[in-house]
Amino acid sequence: MRRSRSGVFARVILATGGAYFVTSSTLSVFCIILFASGMPRVDVVALGMMLGFILYLCLALWVFSSRRLWQVLTMFVLVLTAENCIFFVIGH
Amino acid sequence: MDQNFRRSMGWMHTWAGVVLGSILFAIFWMGTLSVFDSEIDSWMEPATRLPAATSPLPLETFRPSLNDAITAKAAFWNVIMPDDRQAVVHVHYRTRQKFITREFDPVTGKELPNSGTLGATGFIFPFHYTLEIRLMNIGEWVVGLASMSMLALCVTGIIIHRKIFSEFFTFRPNKNSKRLLLDIHNMAGVLGLPFHIILTFSGLIILSATFFPSNVKAVYPNPRDYFFEVNGLTFLPIKSGKTGAPVASLDKAALFARKVWAGAEPHTILVVNPGTTTSRMAFFRECDRQVVVDRDVISFEGPTGKYFSRSPTPHLIIRAERFLSGLHLIQFHHWALRWFYFILGLGSCVLIGTGFLFWLETRRKTQNNTFGFRIVEGLTSGSVTGIIIATLIFFVANRLLPPDAYLFGHDRATLEVWSFYLSWLATFLHGWMRPRQMWIEQSTTIGVLALLAALLNWITTGDHPLRTLFHRYLWPVAGMDGVLVVGAALALITSMRLSRRARLPNTLRIPSGEHL
Numbered sequence: 001m002r003r004s005r006s007g008v009f010a011r012v013i014l015a016t017g018g019a020y021f022v023t024s025s026t027l028s029v030f031c032i033i034l035f036a037s038g039m040p041r042v043d044v045v046a047l048g049m050m051l052g053f054i055l056y057l058c059l060a061l062w063v064f065s066s067r068r069l070w071q072v073l074t075m076f077v078l079v080l081t082a083e084n085c086i087f088f089v090i091g092h
Numbered sequence: 093m094d095q096n097f098r099r100s101m102g103w104m105h106t107w108a109g110v111v112l113g114s115i116l117f118a119i120f121w122m123g124t125l126s127v128f129d130s131e132i133d134s135w136m137e138p139a140t141r142l143p144a145a146t147s148p149l150p151l152e153t154f155r156p157s158l159n160d161a162i163t164a165k166a167a168f169w170n171v172i173m174p175d176d177r178q179a180v181v182h183v184h185y186r187t188r189q190k191f192i193t194r195e196f197d198p199v200t201g202k203e204l205p206n207s208g209t210l211g212a213t214g215f216i217f218p219f220h221y222t223l224e225i226r227l228m229n230i231g232e233w234v235v236g237l238a239s240m241s242m243l244a245l246c247v248t249g250i251i252i253h254r255k256i257f258s259e260f261f262t263f264r265p266n267k268n269s270k271r272l273l274l275d276i277h278n279m280a281g282v283l284g285l286p287f288h289i290i291l292t293f294s295g296l297i298i299l300s301a302t303f304f305p306s307n308v309k310a311v312y313p314n315p316r317d318y319f320f321e322v323n324g325l326t327f328l329p330i331k332s333g334k335t336g337a338p339v340a341s342l343d344k345a346a347l348f349a350r351k352v353w354a355g356a357e358p359h360t361i362l363v364v365n366p367g368t369t370t371s372r373m374a375f376f377r378e379c380d381r382q383v384v385v386d387r388d389v390i391s392f393e394g395p396t397g398k399y400f401s402r403s404p405t406p407h408l409i410i411r412a413e414r415f416l417s418g419l420h421l422i423q424f425h426h427w428a429l430r431w432f433y434f435i436l437g438l439g440s441c442v443l444i445g446t447g448f449l450f451w452l453e454t455r456r457k458t459q460n461n462t463f464g465f466r467i468v469e470g471l472t473s474g475s476v477t478g479i480i481i482a483t484l485i486f487f488v489a490n491r492l493l494p495p496d497a498y499l500f501g502h503d504r505a506t507l508e509v510w511s512f513y514l515s516w517l518a519t520f521l522h523g524w525m526r527p528r529q530m531w532i533e534q535s536t537t538i539g540v541l542a543l544l545a546a547l548l549n550w551i552t553t554g555d556h557p558l559r560t561l562f563h564r565y566l567w568p569v570a571g572m573d574g575v576l577v578v579g580a581a582l583a584l585i586t587s588m589r590l591s592r593r594a595r596l597p598n599t600l601r602i603p604s605g606e607h608l
Contacts, residue, residue, distance in 0.1 A: 023304075056240060
């Protein structure tokens with residue numbers, strides 16, 4: 001399969017770094033919402049960790065399988081922004 | 093399935109495998125050895141090969157070492173009682189400078205001479221999850237990245253594997269070497285798939301707090317609180333007190349703990365900040381009859397010995413998390429399962445190794461002399477056969493170095509570790525300088541070194557196979573010698589077969605066909 005060098009580089013960065021940050025911020029929001037709805041916080045964090053790796057895996061595979069990289073990138077940026085807004089509003 | 097999707101997954105499988113395969117092999121190899129870490133310890137420390145005691149020693153026997161810890165202003169001091177896998181009592185404490193381990197005879201309570209080795213629990217097991225790169229936890233992050241890619245490799249491997257069941261029963265040992273490698277790769281992958289996935293996933297979960305700190309920070313003002321709460325260590329966060337306070341009777345506290353647990357024995361006894369007015373004693377119940385690692389902890393105030401707290405029963409999610417980590421840490425007592433873990437772990441190593449070899453074999457005809465090919469070939473030899481050689485050198489050095497070895501300011505334990513790293517480096521260079529021949533030469537080296545290690549164990553300790561087989565307490569040594577001899581035989585057979593094939597004229601080899 002032929003791919004341009006810069007395309008490969010972008011995919012690797014997006015799959016490792018991008019997917020990581022999206023997972024990480026999704027987990028934070030997940031934790032805050034569940035904690036606010038009354039779940040004990042140890043449980044919230046432990047559950048989030050377990051689901052986090054699966055989410056990360058799916059995102060990374062998506063980066064490599066999608067045909068249009070800019071779609072993935074836009075999606076990641078949107079999700080990150082939205083989640084940081086939620087994080088900012090509900091906050092600590 | 094969409095052809096393009098499958099091709100992109102195949103591309104990812106190939107390159108993630110080549111780039112991170114070396115690290116994955118190192119992790120799986122060291123993890124496989126860690127299954128028998130206590131047994132390897134007793135092989136590497138002959139002084140600890142002792143029959144098990146019938147009844148536990150009183151804890152006050154270890155009071156002198158506790159006093160040493162107090163004098164050294166240790167942050168903690170602990171005793172790990174003997175169990176089915178190790179007969180001796182281990183005492184650990186951390187002074188300002190270093191981590192100290194002392195071993196005691198389980199019957200007489202006398203201190204055993206310093207073994208001068210890190211052994212499997214001190215080197216092989218930490219290498220498994222930190223790669224011995226402690227700086228800023230880089231090692232753990234690399235292990236995490238490799239583990240995530242292992243999960244991705246498992247998933248993409250299934251996707252690109254079209255006929256999962258028909259190929260599962262296909263094994264073509266007499267076809268060309270490329271087919272054979274792919275068949276072994278598929279078989280090891282499919283047979284061990286649940287093992288690869290569960291072990292990788294649970295390994296990630298064990299280190300999850302390192303990988304997703306923001307998750308913890310979102311609901312915990314102080315991330316340490318999560319660590320204490322999830323591990324049932326809520327008695328730990330204590331303010332530092334004044335020095336000069338005594339530590340109350342350990343046996344009296346142990347008696348109390350035994351009564352609460354209806355007779356169950358403590359496995360670990362911990363004293364935090366010993367010798368200060370705020371010290372705490374904690375007793376961790378043994379839990380080797382279950383997969384879930386939920387050690388009940390009863391803690392006491394150090395200076396007075398008054399009951400302080402007991403860890404609460406964990407919630408369902410925490411139990412699920414501890415079940416997964418229990419599956420990974422194998423602290424339960426079950427010999428058959430332990431061997432099964434070991435064999436499946438070797439299966440994972442075979443999976444990674446054959447993946448590498450298949451990559452090389454498909455490209456040997458077209459890119460034999462390109463720089464990239466040579467790099468991967470050298471990398472493969474160093475990371476597959478090389479780490480095995482380095483481990484064997486580690487064992488051989490352990491038997492050969494005199495007890496008071498000291499060189500260039502390094503003690504015996506450090507010299508052993510250096511012998512590991514230097515020989516590992518040498519195998520990379522060897523693989524890079526002698527392409528093709530290195531497989532034969534390194535397999536032979538593995539065979540010879542494994543036999544040498546088993547032989548050296550006999551010569552230096554007198555525990556020959558007949559003796560070790562007939563004494564129950566020497567079975568760990570017998571098992572290790574057995575694995576060494578079987579491994580040596582396999583390596584020598586492999587090298588013989590390889591060299592026979594290398595001598596065949598080139599025309600007899602079936603030309604390589606399709607390209608992945």
